Amino acid sequence: MGDVEVRVIGPEGLGRSEAAALGELVRELVAGGAALGWVAPPPVAEVAALLAEELTLVVAYSGDLPVGFGYWRRYDRPTHRVNADIEKFAISPRFQGMGVGRAVMTALIDAAVAASIEVLTLDVRGDNVAAAALYESLGFRRYGVLERFVAFGDARYDKLFYALDLRA
Numbered sequence: 001m002g003d004v005e006v007r008v009i010g011p012e013g014l015g016r017s018e019a020a021a022l023g024e025l026v027r028e029l030v031a032g033g034a035a036l037g038w039v040a041p042p043p044v045a046e047v048a049a050l051l052a053e054e055l056t057l058v059v060a061y062s063g064d065l066p067v068g069f070g071y072w073r074r075y076d077r078p079t080h081r082v083n084a085d086i087e088k089f090a091i092s093p094r095f096q097g098m099g100v101g102r103a104v105m106t107a108l109i110d111a112a113v114a115a116s117i118e119v120l121t122l123d124v125r126g127d128n129v130a131a132a133a134l135y136e137s138l139g140f141r142r143y144g145v146l147e148r149f150v151a152f153g154d155a156r157y158d159k160l161f162y163a164l165d166l167r168a
Contacts, residue, residue, distance in 0.1 A: 004067060004095065006103045008111050009057040014048075022059060022066045023047035029090045035125040036088055039152065056084075056115065058107040060091070060100050067092045070104045072112060072120060084112055086122035089131070101134055109138065109164065118167050125150050126158030140164045 014022065023044030030041045051057060051071070060068035068091035072084040086108060091101045112120045122140070124131050136142070140162040148156035 004060050004062050004098070004100050004103070006058060006060045006100075006107050008107055009059060013052055014057070014059075016048075018059075018066070019048035019051060020044055021064075022051065022069060025066045025069070025092065026090075029092065032093060034090050035128060035150070035152075035157075036090055055087075056108070056111050058104050058111065060095070060104050062095070067095045068100050068104050070108050072108055072117075074115075074117070082117065083119045083121065084115075084117045086120060089122070096130070101131075102138070105134065105138055109166070113166055118165070120164045120166060122162050124160050124162065126160055132160060132162075135162050135164075138164070 013019075023042075023046075026036065026038075026047045027041035027044065030036055030038045053073070055071045055073040057071040058069065059066050070086060070089035072086045074081050074084045089101075089104065089108075091104065109120065120140075122135065124135065126145070132142075141164070142160055142162050144161040146159040146161075149159040150157040
Protein backbone atom coordinates (compact mmCIF):
# COMPACT_ATOMS: atom_id res chain seq x y z
CA MET A 1 0.00 0.00 0.00
CA GLY A 2 3.04 2.26 0.17
CA ASP A 3 2.51 5.64 1.74
CA VAL A 4 -1.29 5.37 1.84
CA GLU A 5 -3.01 5.94 5.18
CA VAL A 6 -6.61 4.91 5.83
CA ARG A 7 -8.64 7.03 8.26
CA VAL A 8 -12.11 6.58 9.70
CA ILE A 9 -13.65 10.04 9.81
CA GLY A 10 -15.47 10.63 13.09
CA PRO A 11 -18.70 12.48 13.80
CA GLU A 12 -16.93 15.83 13.46
CA GLY A 13 -16.73 15.06 9.74
CA LEU A 14 -14.33 16.39 7.17
CA GLY A 15 -12.80 19.83 7.28
CA ARG A 16 -13.71 22.19 4.44
CA SER A 17 -10.47 21.61 2.50
CA GLU A 18 -10.67 17.82 3.02
CA ALA A 19 -14.26 17.80 1.75
CA ALA A 20 -13.26 19.84 -1.30
CA ALA A 21 -10.35 17.48 -2.06
CA LEU A 22 -12.62 14.45 -1.73
CA GLY A 23 -15.19 16.18 -3.95
CA GLU A 24 -12.51 16.64 -6.61
CA LEU A 25 -11.60 12.95 -6.34
CA VAL A 26 -15.25 11.98 -6.86
CA ARG A 27 -15.46 14.28 -9.89
CA GLU A 28 -12.31 12.67 -11.34
CA LEU A 29 -13.60 9.14 -10.68
CA VAL A 30 -17.02 9.82 -12.23
CA ALA A 31 -15.39 11.49 -15.25
CA GLY A 32 -13.35 8.28 -15.65
CA GLY A 33 -16.48 6.12 -15.61
CA ALA A 34 -16.68 5.05 -11.95
CA ALA A 35 -20.09 3.66 -11.07
CA LEU A 36 -20.92 6.00 -8.18
CA GLY A 37 -24.46 6.93 -9.13
CA TRP A 38 -23.71 10.09 -11.13
CA VAL A 39 -23.77 10.23 -14.93
CA ALA A 40 -21.67 13.42 -14.99
CA PRO A 41 -19.16 14.67 -12.43
CA PRO A 42 -21.12 16.24 -9.56
CA PRO A 43 -20.36 19.70 -8.17
CA VAL A 44 -17.87 19.59 -5.28
CA ALA A 45 -20.47 21.25 -3.03
CA GLU A 46 -22.92 18.40 -3.71
CA VAL A 47 -20.35 15.80 -2.69
CA ALA A 48 -19.39 17.81 0.42
CA ALA A 49 -23.06 18.07 1.45
CA LEU A 50 -23.53 14.32 0.96
CA LEU A 51 -20.47 13.52 3.08
CA ALA A 52 -21.69 15.84 5.84
CA GLU A 53 -24.74 13.61 6.39
CA GLU A 54 -24.95 10.99 9.14
CA LEU A 55 -22.69 8.21 7.87
CA THR A 56 -19.48 6.38 8.65
CA LEU A 57 -16.80 7.53 6.23
CA VAL A 58 -13.40 5.97 5.54
CA VAL A 59 -10.88 7.86 3.40
CA ALA A 60 -7.52 6.64 2.04
CA TYR A 61 -4.88 9.37 1.76
CA SER A 62 -1.58 9.55 -0.05
CA GLY A 63 0.03 12.45 1.76
CA ASP A 64 -2.74 15.02 2.06
CA LEU A 65 -4.63 13.89 -1.04
CA PRO A 66 -7.55 11.47 -0.89
CA VAL A 67 -7.09 8.49 -3.21
CA GLY A 68 -10.10 6.43 -2.23
CA PHE A 69 -13.08 6.37 0.04
CA GLY A 70 -16.15 4.49 1.13
CA TYR A 71 -18.99 5.00 3.52
CA TRP A 72 -21.86 3.17 5.08
CA ARG A 73 -25.10 4.45 6.50
CA ARG A 74 -27.52 2.80 8.90
CA TYR A 75 -30.92 2.05 7.48
CA ASP A 76 -33.49 4.66 8.57
CA ARG A 77 -36.40 2.41 9.48
CA PRO A 78 -36.36 1.50 13.19
CA THR A 79 -36.75 -2.19 12.39
CA HIS A 80 -33.70 -2.06 10.10
CA ARG A 81 -31.37 0.22 12.12
CA VAL A 82 -29.25 -2.74 13.23
CA ASN A 83 -28.08 -2.98 9.61
CA ALA A 84 -26.19 -0.64 7.30
CA ASP A 85 -25.55 -0.20 3.58
CA ILE A 86 -22.25 0.67 1.94
CA GLU A 87 -23.54 3.33 -0.44
CA LYS A 88 -20.35 4.52 -2.12
CA PHE A 89 -16.89 2.98 -2.47
CA ALA A 90 -14.20 3.90 -4.98
CA ILE A 91 -10.43 3.96 -5.33
CA SER A 92 -8.44 6.10 -7.75
CA PRO A 93 -7.28 3.98 -10.71
CA ARG A 94 -3.70 5.01 -9.87
CA PHE A 95 -4.02 3.18 -6.53
CA GLN A 96 -6.04 0.12 -7.58
CA GLY A 97 -4.38 -3.27 -7.24
CA MET A 98 -2.24 -2.04 -4.33
CA GLY A 99 -4.42 -3.15 -1.42
CA VAL A 100 -6.00 0.27 -0.87
CA GLY A 101 -9.53 -0.94 -1.64
CA ARG A 102 -9.12 -3.90 0.72
CA ALA A 103 -7.84 -1.56 3.46
CA VAL A 104 -10.79 0.84 3.03
CA MET A 105 -13.33 -2.01 2.99
CA THR A 106 -11.72 -3.64 6.03
CA ALA A 107 -11.92 -0.33 7.92
CA LEU A 108 -15.59 0.01 6.93
CA ILE A 109 -16.30 -3.53 8.17
CA ASP A 110 -14.39 -2.96 11.42
CA ALA A 111 -16.32 0.27 12.04
CA ALA A 112 -19.58 -1.60 11.42
CA VAL A 113 -18.64 -4.28 13.94
CA ALA A 114 -17.73 -1.57 16.48
CA ALA A 115 -21.13 0.08 15.87
CA SER A 116 -22.96 -3.24 16.47
CA ILE A 117 -24.13 -3.50 12.86
CA GLU A 118 -25.51 -6.99 12.24
CA VAL A 119 -25.62 -7.10 8.44
CA LEU A 120 -23.68 -4.89 6.06
CA THR A 121 -25.09 -4.68 2.52
CA LEU A 122 -23.94 -3.17 -0.75
CA ASP A 123 -24.66 -3.27 -4.45
CA VAL A 124 -22.31 -3.14 -7.40
CA ARG A 125 -22.72 -2.66 -11.12
CA GLY A 126 -22.47 -6.02 -12.82
CA ASP A 127 -19.49 -5.13 -15.00
CA ASN A 128 -17.32 -4.23 -11.98
CA VAL A 129 -15.76 -7.67 -11.72
CA ALA A 130 -12.78 -6.53 -9.63
CA ALA A 131 -14.99 -4.95 -6.95
CA ALA A 132 -17.26 -8.01 -6.82
CA ALA A 133 -14.19 -10.24 -6.38
CA LEU A 134 -12.93 -8.00 -3.55
CA TYR A 135 -16.28 -8.13 -1.76
CA GLU A 136 -16.49 -11.90 -2.09
CA SER A 137 -12.92 -12.30 -0.80
CA LEU A 138 -13.96 -10.33 2.31
CA GLY A 139 -16.89 -12.67 2.97
CA PHE A 140 -19.76 -10.82 1.29
CA ARG A 141 -22.33 -13.18 -0.21
CA ARG A 142 -24.23 -12.33 -3.38
CA TYR A 143 -27.93 -12.64 -2.71
CA GLY A 144 -29.61 -11.14 -5.75
CA VAL A 145 -29.46 -9.44 -9.10
CA LEU A 146 -31.60 -6.95 -10.99
CA GLU A 147 -30.89 -7.60 -14.65
CA ARG A 148 -30.17 -4.60 -16.89
CA PHE A 149 -31.20 -2.26 -14.04
CA VAL A 150 -28.46 0.38 -14.30
CA ALA A 151 -28.73 2.73 -17.28
CA PHE A 152 -25.65 4.60 -18.44
CA GLY A 153 -26.44 6.19 -21.78
CA ASP A 154 -27.53 3.37 -24.05
CA ALA A 155 -25.69 0.75 -22.00
CA ARG A 156 -27.53 -1.39 -19.43
CA TYR A 157 -25.86 -3.24 -16.56
CA ASP A 158 -27.01 -5.71 -13.95
CA LYS A 159 -27.15 -4.54 -10.34
CA LEU A 160 -25.66 -7.17 -8.00
CA PHE A 161 -26.60 -7.28 -4.30
CA TYR A 162 -24.22 -8.44 -1.57
CA ALA A 163 -24.48 -8.91 2.20
CA LEU A 164 -21.98 -9.60 4.97
CA ASP A 165 -23.41 -11.13 8.15
CA LEU A 166 -21.47 -9.67 11.10
CA ARG A 167 -23.39 -11.56 13.78
CA ALA A 168 -21.09 -14.57 13.74
